[in-house]
Amino acid sequence: MTEALRLTLRDSKAARWGALGIISITMFAGYFLTDVMSPLKPMLESEFAWSSTNYGIFTSAYGWLNVFFGMLIFGGIILDKMGVRFTGIMSSGIMVLGAGIKYWAITNPTLVTDTTFGIHTHVFMAAVGFAIFGVGVEIAGITVSKIIVKWFKGNEMALAMGMQMAVARLGTMLAIAAPVPLATYFSSVHTQVVNGELVEKMGPSVSAPIAFAFVLLVIGFITFFIYVSMDKKLDASLAESNGTDSEEPFKFSDIGRIVTNKGFWLIAVLCVLFYSSVFPFIKYASDLMVNKYGLDQNLAGIIPSLLPLGTLFLTPLFGGVYDKKGKGATMMIIGAVLILLVHSVFSLPILNYWFVAVVLVIILGIALSLVPSAMWPSVPKIIPENQLGTAFSLIFWIQNWGLMGIPLLIGYVLDQSNPEVALAKANGTAVPLYDYTNPMLIFAGLGLLAIIVGMLLKMEDKKKGYGLELPNIQK
Numbered sequence: 001m002t003e004a005l006r007l008t009l010r011d012s013k014a015a016r017w018g019a020l021g022i023i024s025i026t027m028f029a030g031y032f033l034t035d036v037m038s039p040l041k042p043m044l045e046s047e048f049a050w051s052s053t054n055y056g057i058f059t060s061a062y063g064w065l066n067v068f069f070g071m072l073i074f075g076g077i078i079l080d081k082m083g084v085r086f087t088g089i090m091s092s093g094i095m096v097l098g099a100g101i102k103y104w105a106i107t108n109p110t111l112v113t114d115t116t117f118g119i120h121t122h123v124f125m126a127a128v129g130f131a132i133f134g135v136g137v138e139i140a141g142i143t144v145s146k147i148i149v150k151w152f153k154g155n156e157m158a159l160a161m162g163m164q165m166a167v168a169r170l171g172t173m174l175a176i177a178a179p180v181p182l183a184t185y186f187s188s189v190h191t192q193v194v195n196g197e198l199v200e201k202m203g204p205s206v207s208a209p210i211a212f213a214f215v216l217l218v219i220g221f222i223t224f225f226i227y228v229s230m231d232k233k234l235d236a237s238l239a240e241s242n243g244t245d246s247e248e249p250f251k252f253s254d255i256g257r258i259v260t261n262k263g264f265w266l267i268a269v270l271c272v273l274f275y276s277s278v279f280p281f282i283k284y285a286s287d288l289m290v291n292k293y294g295l296d297q298n299l300a301g302i303i304p305s306l307l308p309l310g311t312l313f314l315t316p317l318f319g320g321v322y323d324k325k326g327k328g329a330t331m332m333i334i335g336a337v338l339i340l341l342v343h344s345v346f347s348l349p350i351l352n353y354w355f356v357a358v359v360l361v362i363i364l365g366i367a368l369s370l371v372p373s374a375m376w377p378s379v380p381k382i383i384p385e386n387q388l389g390t391a392f393s394l395i396f397w398i399q400n401w402g403l404m405g406i407p408l409l410i411g412y413v414l415d416q417s418n419p420e421v422a423l424a425k426a427n428g429t430a431v432p433l434y435d436y437t438n439p440m441l442i443f444a445g446l447g448l449l450a451i452i453v454g455m456l457l458k459m460e461d462k463k464k465g466y467g468l469e470l471p472n473i474q475k
């Protein structure tokens with residue numbers, strides 16, 4: 001066989017980066033919807049009388065089905081059994097469905113008068129939509145990771161993962177910055193909750209940003225079909241060059257192999273600690289800016305939006321460093337140290353100046369670039385490729401406990417630490433500001449634990465020789 005015949009579609013730079021560009025659109029839309037409600041917390045409180053606990057319940061719903069019903073684990077098994085095409089279409093369809101239910105719930109404030117399982121039905125139904133969406137976006141996330149490994153293994157894998165994450169973070173950035181202006185622009189007379197009563201009143205449209213997200217998700221669903229045709233061509237070229245089929249098929253006994261691997265557990269625990277101190281923070285960041293730094297609600301999203309902005313450039317940059325120079329475990333430890341530093345300063349009841357918040361958010365952005373750009377490309381160094389879908393799904397499953405539990409805990413702690421706010425809301429008097437000290441101490445504690453686990457991972461890497469400190473590009 002000649003050298004030319006052995007080349008496959010993934011050996012074409014244009015083809016593999018083109019494939020990456022297409023799947024990134026789907027993830028962009030998914031990340032936009034994930035955080036679209038974050039800057040709307042004060043509006044949900046003023047328009048529909050949601051409490052911080054209600055907001056925490058809604059936010060935690062992201063992980064309900066993934067965690068308690070093991071949907072993510074099923075997703076990983078489906079991915080390894082059925083492949084990336086089927087799983088990608090399935091997961092982006094689920095995202096569209098969940099977003100549709102969430103939109104319907106938010107546009108029906110009359111649900112506020114009922115309760116379901118002790119929760120306001122308005123909150124509950126929005127949460128159900130978000131829970132379904134959470135299944136879709138998480139399974140899409142593991143599918144996309146597997147697609148990147150398929151196209152980029154032995155090439156610029158960390159850079160590719162970094163680029164995909166950068167596009168996804170663009171979605172997060174837009175989700176933090178755009179909803180308040182969008183909701184204000186589409187202000188209308190609609191049903192609101194005032195002192196427990198439903199009244200027709202002029203006010204910002206909380207549902208407008210969700211409608212926008214829904215349209216983006218439909219576009220992401222359609223574009224995934226374009227990827228499917230590329231994937232078919234890749235498989236055809238691999239079959240011709242006899243390049244893939246050396247990979248052993250996934251067996252259920254592989255799950256046992258994954259969960260008895262200590263390196264897997266260290267990555268998974270580091271993942272839940274790290275991400276629980278960043279993503280749930282984003283859900284409360286705009287509110288923190290209003291309450292701690294005295295920013296106007298219309299401008300409060302600007303500072304938190306700097307967080308994903310920095311990651312757009314830094315995640316691919318650090319991914320490139322890992323590809324060429326290695327030092328993956330060290331990068332994860334440095335990221336965890338930055339988390340501890342940032343949240344500790346946020347927790348101080350002093351330095352309440354907006355420029356301090358800007359600096360802290362930028363440092364947090366560096367952490368959110370360092371850790372993911374090293375963490376995700378490290379997984380294929382610990383786990384064989386045929387078990388990757390299941391391994392990623394197990395890691396995301398463990399991570400989802402944090403993405404579900406921490407926002408709920410923060411909402412509860414916020415209400416408990418600020419009883420005067422709840423009282424003022426109930427009495428219809430001027431509402432005082434939330435004190436965010438306790439929630440920020442919780443985030444700092446997660447950073448501290450992440451440093452310890454990062455160090456254990458580095459020690460394990462030395463012992464087992466995973467190569468986490470070695471470059472990804474094979475010379």
Ligand SMILES: NCCCC[C@H](N)C(=O)NCC(=O)O
Nearest residue numbers: 031034138141165279372396
């Ligand atoms: N805001 C979207 C949450 C996606 C969570 C997902 N499990 C994940 O961790 N993705 C990797 C990342 O760094 O975004």
